[in-house]
Amino acid sequence: MNENVAKNAGKTEKAGKAAGVTGTVAVTTWSLEQTSPDDLRPARIPDAASGIRIERAEVPCPELSRFFYTAVGSELSWTDRLGWPYEQWRAHLERPGTETWVAYERGTPAGYIELDGRPDGVVEIAYFGLIAQFRGRRIGGHLLSVGTARAWDLAARWPGRAETRRVWVHTCSKDGPHALGNYERRGFRVFDVRTEDEPVVPVPDRWPGA
DSSP states (O other), X not given: OOHHHHHHHHHHHHHHHHTTOOOEEEEEEEEEEESSGGGOOOOOOOOGGGOEEXXXXXXXXXXXXXXXXXXXXXXXXXXXXXXXXXXXXXXXXXXXXXXXXXXXXXXXXXXXXXXXXXXXXXXXXXXXXXXXXXXXXXXXXXXXXXXXXXXXXXXXXSTTOOOOOEEEEEEEGGGOTTHHHHHHHTTOEEEXXXXXXXXXXXXXXXXXXX
C-alpha cells in the first residue's frame, strides 16, 4: 500500500474507534498512474449547448473545498477531512502546487478535482468526484481529462517547480462501480492493488434532520 493510502487507512481506523464503531468491511484500493502526458486519452469535449465548463478556483477557499468534500463524499464514505478546522483547510489549499478545478453545468457547481503537486514533479489527484445529481451526464470523463491535463502542465503555472513526470491517483471499492473504469479509459494504469479490512465509519448526513 502506498504511503498516502496507508495514512488514510490509519485515519479511518482512528475515526472508527472514536465513533465507537466495531464492524469492518473489506475495501479494495487500486493505485493508478500515468508517466507521460501522451498517456492521457481525453474524453469527448461536451458541446457548447450543454452548458458544461471547467474553471480553476484560483483563490484558495476553504468553504468551497469543504462544500465539495461533503457534497461529493457524503455518499462515498469520505471522512478524513471532516474534522479539519478552518485554518487547516486554508493552509492545505494555500500550499504551492495545490489546485482545485471545478466543473459547472449551466452555472451550477457539479463537481471538482483537486491536484496535489509535489516538488519532485509528482502530482497526485487527491480528490475527484461529482455531486450525485450530475453523475451519468458525461461530465466526469471530461472533468478528469481536463484535471489530468492540468496536472501535466502544473509547472507552467507555478514557476520554479519541476516539470511533471508522473501523475497518480488511488480509488477504492467505496468510490462507486464506475470510478476505476473512468480512470482506465483516461489512460491511467494500475500499479498496485490491495484489500484491507476497514472500520465501518458512518458519514454525517448532509441534511441533518431531513
